[in-house]
Amino acid sequence: MDIKKMKDAHKNLCAYNYELGKIDKGYTDRILHVDVSDNQVSEIQVDPEVKDKFVGGRGYGMYYLFQGTDKNTKWNTEDNEIVISAGPIAGITQYPGAGKSYVVTISPLTHAPIDSNVGGYFGPYLKFAGFDALKLKGKASEDVVVFIDGNKGTVSIDTAPKEPLDSHILAEILTDMYALEERDKEFISVVSTGTGAENSKWGMLNFSFYDPRRGKVRLKQAGRGGIGTVFRDKRIKALIVKYEGLKGDTNNPHDLGILQDAGVKVHREINQFDDVQNQMRKGGTSYLTEIMSEFDLLPVNNFKYGGHEDAHKIGQEVYKGKFELSDCDGCWFGCTLACAKVVEGFELTTGPYKGQKVIVDGPEYETIAGVGSCCGIFDPDYIIENNFYCDTYGIDTISFGTGTAYVMDMYEEGIITKEMTGGLELTFGNTDAAMELLHQVAHGEGFGKIAGLGVRYVKNWLLNEVGGYDEEQRQLIVDAAMECKGLEYSLYMSKESIAQQGGYNLTNKGAQHDEAWLIFDDMIHKLWPTFEDKAEALYFFPLFRTWFSLVGLCKLPWNDIKPEDNAETEQPSLIIEHINNYLELFYGVTGKKIDLDQMIEQSARVYNLQRIFNFRCGFGSREHDQPPYRAIGPATVEEYESRVERYDNQLTDEHGKDIEGLSTKEKLEMMREIRESNYQKLCDAVYERRGWNNNAVPKIETLEKLGIAYPELIEVVKPLL
Amino acid sequence: MRILKYDETKCTACGICESACSEAFFKVDDRNKSVIRIEEGESNPKITVCNQCGGCISVCPTSAISRNKNGVVVIDKKACIGCLSCVGFCDYFAMHYHRDQTEPFKCIACGICSSKCPTGAIWIEK
Incomplete structure (x- = not known):
């Protein structure tokens, strides 16, 4: 890879200068607007009413997306926007998990607003560069990169014809390209996607951060809803932000001491109790797999069943043996929960990078259950390989997992035939076929071209275009299509929890559990016996x-x-002490009680x-x-x-x-x-x-x-x- | 390794060491800004000070904590981003923070406190 040649091929389309400004109590009160249709960059002052009512992050995303689009806007029309915003608390370093960015757009899967959250450094660095949010509008006529230099106060839009698209390469190239020296790499974050975002509706965005201990660029995903597909539809190849100078008070909080007290308290909890609670520091979220299987909540074979005797083969103990641990596996500074686990030196056995040894971020529980158990697969290395390719191709592992499980189910039922798959034997557990399907999805080839349009598309395609099914088959095509609003289900069984059925479906964006995970309190602890009780929980x-x-x-x-005495509190699932921490953090940053x-x-x-x-x-x-x-x-x-x-x-x-x-x-x-x-x-x-x-x-x-x-x-x- | 050692049976909890420390590094007499802390113990006062174990080094996300040539664990304030992970992960509660500054602070075995201890309860060992 000749990075100089790639950089020399860039042609500047816009060079914009801005005042660096100052962060005041978690806010810059400015939004950066970039239109790649006409290469215009501008700034929007945030109205105090908007700040007061919608707070930041996804609130700003939804507000500005709503204002910037209209009822005729579609995911692929020029006026659709992608808005990235971090929120007022994002960027503090004292409290674990305080570096999240939120991304919204009109989704190619749901055709309605989607939101997805992601770690990595982009959102906080964007704020410290001077902007509470970035709005991306328009469609470029050729591939472009947008670079924000948060120390110089410049924004540039450049053509980028030569860089490869897949994230594990592109993020590294751009980190090298925009770092003037080795130590600069820590000050850079890249947003990119991959080949799969061009050829499927499951495109996601990778947000990078540089891991100095490993000397590698790491990737975290804004996975849900096809945001990467919109990104490539706009012909944006990548966003790069650079910000040097992070300190413990860069967010200029109202009261630093409050943040320090709350942060140290939770760091100590993690230090003392993580080992006897979830072992997130050792195994990330992989601890969930066997617990879910034990409670009949782990999706197996397209959500038919909730557990499997082989769940331990893809459980925490197995992955703990595969992860290379450092004591700092956070996706933002100061996150001592450190769930961003890494497999190093993983040798790929398939696809365009076969034979190469790569670093893989994850797998997390959703990936393990999605591309693994839900597809009847209990092979830990397959899951790692699939995770790697999904990430670099810019494909959401949840949608790919649930989508593949659905076509496997339909294949086993004889509803999808070998002729239709072009010879792929998509039976449950067939790792070779599943891997081949992923490569096809990413490259828009064969049956992958259809599968990658999403479960809802495949369902309607079977019903309306393929046809010829009897009534029972038609019913199964509908019943087993695990999507709501067009978004594929994430990976929990909700059959025995009415509240969780609402948690998945009475959502705004579709079947994603991030709104509510109510299964234990509903199904096991039976805290909410009436519909009114469940409704209160779903409020x-x-x-x-x-x-x-x-x-x-x-x-x-x-x-x-959890705090040591949490079990003795009135409703342990609330973790009331942590809620109080959040109220303190909000005050400590913004000064608003x-x-x-x-x-x-x-x-x-x-x-x-x-x-x-x-x-x-x-x-x-x-x-x-x-x-x-x-x-x-x-x-x-x-x-x-x-x-x-x-x-x-x-x-x-x-x-x-x-x-x-x-x-x-x-x-x-x-x-x-x-x-x-x-x-x-x-x-x-x-x-x-x-x-x-x-x-x-x-x-x-x-x-x-x-x-x-x-x-x-x-x-x-x-x-x- | 240079390290501040102590003998709690000799300590009278006079607080001179705390004052000496905070005055040396923060120019104020404030035990909350001292890296040696004397608290009431069961039979003798309890002395808390860094034992230079280095457990904090690996949890620092910016590698701002290292061991110097004397074996003392030191913080590079310029590289520190104030996350206080090291405070929470110090099993001996010997890493400290204060709202007046973003970076944590710890004993660097400078010997200022021990030179002023009237009972010889603390001393520098090399």
């Missing part, structure tokens, strides 16, 4: 968890490490805005909150019979049914009727609690109460009420 937790995305925090240090109710209100504004945004895009209503049946119950005789005792007991003991002499198929139908009815009751209760009508439309009084009854929002909801 509080999605809003509480949304708050992380407004301020730039990672969710993991909230509940993947808020309580838990105000925290929830901050989120509720953004949450309702996002719901209304969905309506403006033509979605948002009750029908779009409906799950595939397999997410709420056994969809096939085979699934029912695998847990026959559980289901029989539920029918007789919980629902008072007489099942004597009934066939499995009859019991299956009886169960379906009950579960579908329950889900509708859940919808009713949740909509009511959220201040929405029974078609999920936010009521005007809800918007008034939240102080966001703006004309542009009223205009969307009024005709629907």
